[in-house]
Amino acid sequence: MYRASPRGDAGAMSVIDVTDLRKSYGDRAAVDGVAFTVEEGEIFGILGPNGAGKTTTVECVEGLRVPDSGRVRVAGLDPVADHQEVARLLGAQLQQSELQPKLTVREALELYASFYPRPADWRPLAERLGLAPKLTTRFAKLSGGQKQRLFIALALIGDPRVVVLDELTTGLDPRARRDTWELIEDIRAGGVTVLLVTHFMEEAQRLCDRVAVIDRGRVAALDTPAGLIRRSAGATVIGFTPSAPLDDAELAALPGLASVRRQDGRLTLSGTDETVDAVLTLLARTRVTAHQLRVTDATLDDAFLDLTETTA
C-alpha cells in the first residue's frame, strides 16, 4: 500500500464538515443549505441530477469556491482561510484540460510530486495503478482509462488524507470502470477518506458507505445505499405498460405502495410483495392487460428517481 505516513490523530472523527452551505451564481441558488459530515476512512458519495449543485459543493470543500454563507471544515480547517494547509491534506482530481497534452506520465508524476513537501513515492503508485509501462507516453496518447488512472495517481501523490473524485468513471468502458472501483477500494483500505461525486447508481451502491442525494441545491436524503433504498423506494419494484390507463386513486390506495412513476406510458410502482399482489388483482378486476410486466428488487436507481423527482 502506498500510504506511508501514519496519522497523528486517533479514533473515528469527521474529516469533512459542511453546515448550511449556500452559494448562488447571480440570483440563482446553486447550493441552498447543504449539510453533511464525512467520517475518517469513509467512501462518501454525492449523487444528484445534472445541475443539482454537486460540483459547486465539492469545490467549496476544496476551497476552489468561496461560499456565500455556511461553514465548511476539512480536518478542522477552513478551505478558504487555510487554503495552503487544506491543499496539502486534500487530493483533488484534475480536469482533463488542466494537464498539458505533451507531458509524459513520468513528467506529470514528477511535476505534481514537486508541489508537495512530503509527496508519496510515485513509482509504487504508478505500479499499482498500472501506469508503469506508460511512463514515457504523452498524456494525449493515453486511453480514457489510463488518463483516469493518471488523475487518480496525481490526486494521491501528495499523500492526502482526503481525496475528492468528481465523475471519475464517466466515459470509461465497463471493465475500466470496475478496475477503477477496485482502485478506490484500495485507496480507502490505505486509510484515505474518499469523497466521490457520481452519476452512476451502481457505482454508489457498490462503493459508498453513505450517500448524500443532492437535488436543487439541497440534501434530499443522506443514508447508506441500502438505507436509501429502504426509505424511499420500497423493497420491490413492479413495472408494466398498461393497455388502458389505471385510476390514480386506485393506485394510490394500493397496500404498501412507496412510489409511482410514469414514463412513456410505462408505470413503475415500488412497494412490498403485498403491493405486487394488489396490482395484479387490480389489473384482473379492471381487465387491463400489463405488457412487459417485470417484478424486481429495488435498486439505488429506483431510490434516486423517487428522491429527485426526475420523472414526470
Ligand SMILES: Nc1ncnc2c1ncn2[C@@H]1O[C@H](COP(=O)(O)OP(=O)(O)OP(=O)(O)O)[C@@H](O)[C@H]1O
Ligand atoms: N460558474 C458558474 N456560473 C454560473 N452558474 C453556474 C456556474 N457553475 C455552476 N452554475 C450553475 O449552478 C447550478 C449547479 O451547478 P453544479 O455544477 O454545481 O451542478 P452539478 O450537480 O455538479 O451538475 P452536473 O451533474 O451537471 O455536473 C447549475 O444550474 C449550473 O448551471
